[in-house]
Amino acid sequence: MHADEATITAELVRRLVGEQFPAWADLPIGRVESSGTVNAIFRLGETMCVRLPRTKGGVKALLREQEWLPRLAPLLPVPAPELLGRGRPGDIFPWPWSVHGWLDGAHPAPDAAADIATDLAELVAAFRRVPLRDGPASYRGGTLANVDAATRAAIADLEADLDTALATALWDESVGAPAWDGPPSWAHSDLLPANLLVADGRLTGVLDFGTAGLGDPSCDLMPAWTVLSADARGTFREAVGVDDASWLRGRGWALSMALLGLPYYRESNPPFAAMCRRTIDAVLTDADG
Structure with a gap:
């Protein structure tokens, strides 16, 4: 890889x-x-x-x-x-x-359902409530400006694979969203399907804490597009209870991750690249999200 x-x-x-x-x-x-x-x-x-x-x-x-x-x-x-x-x-x-x-379970299938959405919202809320204040900065806890240049380059490189005008417009909207103005909050920072376990339609485990830390917790909204179906996305947003700016920043993190990951892992890690492709499609078809 x-x-x-x-x-x-x-x-x-x-x-x-x-x-x-x-x-x-x-x-x-x-x-x-x-x-x-x-x-x-x-x-x-x-x-x-x-x-x-x-x-x-x-x-x-x-x-x-x-x-x-x-x-x-x-x-x-x-x-x-x-x-x-x-x-x-x-x-x-x-x-x-x-x-x-070892934890038993399977990774969530594409377009997971509303029960998972509620469980994911509870997980995100639990991270935000963590009282430990001496932690490191989370991997995606800074501003989207940190990945702006790389994301725009990825959009240009993927011209044959996506609507670059729409992708750019959505990225502009996320980068331009008001910054997080609360205290640093804990986030897992990498809530992708490979880091989640489900069984019988419910969330049963969370894996890989190597990116967890303090910062803007909006990055933990990524599963709205990396994991959930369009219908479940609304359930997740309502359960998490975030403002419009946080939602846009979360969407930006999901889009950036997928745009950067798709070309890098297209040949070496097809399942991950496929997840990136689904995430990009989810963001672009959910432009009103």
Whole structure:
């Protein structure tokens, strides 16, 4: 997926676990097929998984998750994977890695329904209520101006794939929305389908806390377009109870993420690229959102 990606195999994970967590050395290990872009994931026995950063650039997010996941998880309405072990860098793998508890569930299908919308709204609200004030800045907690140039370049590069005039108009609207004027608030910052689990039509888990932190929480409105159907989008907005400016900024984050991700992952990660394509279509067909 990335030019500087490490070679991570089941045999490597077996060696790492055997050296650092010998009590788990005899458990079966198998790669988990995932559209995740930062970590490689392996099942460890029936109740655990191992997550390893694919590149050096993913180390910061993994360390953030190790520090903050144990403090955030008890404050959320759905389970998050328990941190069970902190792997050390060494000769055979140069970066830290993690062992987590395994959570059962499936990722939400495209155009998820209204029940998920309500659950997602409760999750977003719970992040906003987190009282911890000493956290890092969230990955998407700044202003859209930070990604303005890259997003406009992506629109130009995708001329053959989308209505660039409409995309530009919607982006202009989001970038021009009034800035967040409240205190910094917690956000997960990456509520994409691959980071959510569902079962029996309800949200059952949230994954990957490497982007979580404080800032403008509008980025956590992204699942309105990355996860939900048009009908469920309205349910989500009403349940979250955000103002028009926050909604526009959230839409901007969803659009920017998808515009940047589609060309980068088109060949190397087709499921992620397909999610980006659906998100772009959702934003462009929901121009009145």
